[in-house]
Amino acid sequence: MKLNRDKKNFKVYIPLIVVVLIVFSGVWYWYDQYKKFITTDDAHVDADYVAISSKILGRISHLYSNEGDSISKGKLIAELDSNDLLAQKYQFIAMKGQAVANQLQADAKYKYDIENIKVLEINVAKTQDDFDRAKNQFNSDVITKEQYEHIKKTYETAQAQLNSAKILLNVSKSQVNSASAAVDYAESQIGVIVTQLRNTKLYAPMKGVVAKRWLLNGDIVQPGQSLFTIINNQKLWVVIYLEETKLSEIHIGQKVLFTIDALPNKEFSGKVFSIGSNTASLFSLIPPNNASGNFTKVTQRVPIKVSIDADEKNRRIEKNKILTGMSVVAKIVKD
Template sequence: MEQQAQVQKKKSPIRLIILIVVLLVAGYFIFGKIRFALTHETTDDAQVEGQITPVLPRVSGYIKTLYIRDYDSVKAGQLVAEMDDADLLLQLKEMEANLAQSKIDIVNAKATLNNALVSLKVNKGNIDLSELRLKKAQQDLDRDKNLFAAEAITKKQLDNTQYNYETALQEYQNSHKDYNAADSRLAVLSASVEKAEASIAVQQAKIDQQKLKLTYTKIFAPQSGKIGKRNVSEGQYVQEGTPLFSIVDNSTYWVVANFKENQLQHLYRGKKVEIDIDAYPNLKITGTVANLSDATGAKFALLPPDNSSGNFVKVTQRVPVKINFDNIDQIKNLLRAGLSVYVVANNK
């Protein structure tokens, strides 16, 4: 028994030393964590962002050919898809035929207008002629009235002269009516010519628009980058504005980090930060704060919170902070939009 007690006494200092060392190491690490937390602002609510542009057709129709596959690299202006243009070409031919018919119609309308102008001149001449006849008939009537009063002519001769005067008067009035009718018809024919010309302009505009639509059947890449997953296949009918796929600009990336509102006092434009990407834990990356949002992330939500109604519960808000990579050219081939990152900024 005494020997066992002596052995325990000999072992007790070792255990104590181990415990003290463990406590010292744990204290050191805890102190380091506390010190780091007090001197740095961090967030894991951050991800890599990039320019993603959807490719949309500007006309409806069937996909004739797709020149790209999933995740292919493309250049700006490269032909990536083509739509069937058979229906549009038939519509264009019909429009051009209608335009040709309208041009023939306007030729006929102008010819009819010219005939009306000639008829108007003839009517004007008839007015002048009937006016001369009326003057002569008036003179004959006045003379025969004097002769009849002097009993130089008979009553029948005076009646004939009176009849000739009334006939000339009626012809004069009729010629004026014909002239007015021809003049009013001239206005109608002029309006018809203007309407035909306007119709030609409208049809020409439709033809130009149809030709523009035909150019839309060829779809070109709006920017350089990599294709995402295709949403359509050849032979599929798509509506105007339906997303076919997206192109990710693989030359420009940045980070959007959502810091808490009580962390913003040490963040400003131009501040250097450290960036750890979850996909590459051993990669040391630095960045620079490009800008801070003027509104919290909640304000950009579809239904932003309204604290003026209901019970209020204070929630710490987060503010998006845009961060540019310092060595983007060296790491852009490793980056992917949407990757999770961890951002560290010191309080100095």
């Protein structure tokens, strides 16, 4: 009877013993994990992003890529309407043609005026000699006063013609300068329009995947406005936001194990390759302002970048299944 009673009492304690063992195992597991790892789920997959934006104002005529498309570096991905720019280009080409014709005419007139002045200067020199000789002859009563006045008048007329020609030469020179400036202006405007025409075509600056398309065909795009956002999916990493109190245990090259929520059965490994130079909140949309008088101390987090070890199997997984922004559970191995 006593033996049966002891067996019954032992059976009563079996569930309690099992619970104690489970609790002890759990505590031991978490203690072991705490000693070996710094664990956090404040992490996600990240990559380089490039925003493709327009340099000019224009209407979108063609979009050659959609979200999710893989693109190569240098691929044409968007085009703006160029009809207005082409019309302006032809207008300035015609303006340049007229300006060149005016310049040739002004140059010819300027050269003619220079040669004419040379002839008039010779004539002035000759008539001045005649006038000087006539003056002496008149004073010596060799010629009459009428002859003297005629020679004097001829000299004064030649001098006046030379002065008028010099004025016309200055006018011709200003016309040459104006015509040349008109040609330069037309050429500069053509150059500006050619550059703008070149900017109507947008090319991918790197190989990657279109993560976001912001506009549609027919939309008006402003200078600097993004049409696409491209990510470099060939080089992914994990960003961990770690409490500042644990930062002293982190260093470049430290090993990290992590799982991605979308691939829970696959454990990845990597190494710390960047430790942020400031906390994540410093450049947030609303940065902390402790001068307001309502200070509440909050543990800040520092961004840490971790590489994804790239063996052949991982490359296939990265290419097909890992996306930027996916949640990550990371375990930083303590040294």
